Amino acid sequence: MRKPSTNPSNNLSNDEMEHIFLACCSYTYIYFNKKINLPNIFLKVISNKHICEVFMKCMDFDTPFQVVQYFVNYDPSLHKSKYINMFLNNNKNKLIINK
Numbered sequence: 777m778r779k780p781s782t783n784p785s786n787n788l789s790n791d792e793m794e795h796i797f798l799a800c801c802s803y804t805y806i807y808f809n810k811k812i813n814l815p816n817i818f819l820k821v822i823s824n825k826h827i828c829e830v831f832m833k834c835m836d837f838d839t840p841f842q843v844v845q846y847f848v849n850y851d852p853s854l855h856k857s858k859y860i861n862m863f864l865n866n867n868k869n870k871l872i873i874n875k
Contacts, residue, residue: 797831797835800830801814804820804830815857815860818847823863831843
């Protein structure tokens with residue numbers, strides 16, 4: 777996932793961001809009322825403006841791109857998912873990141 781830093785305040789900040797990220801993922805799980813995994817949460821974030829705004833506000837990000845970047849840094853294997861690749865190729869113009 778991430779490499780621990782030698783700076784304790786940096787570690788605390790990273791742990792807090794990870795906690796907020798996982799809380800937002802839990803919110804997405806509850807919002808859609810069904811069992812979904814991290815790649816599906818990622819797809820919900822990039823296709824649903826409300827969910828993306830929740831992530832942006834909670835994690836103090838300015839753009840949806842920063843949310844996507846955090847997802848990819850959190851789980852680098854997301855780009856390998858065939859489902860995500862198919863979704864991105866089929867919905868290039870519908871994504872909120874393009875707006």
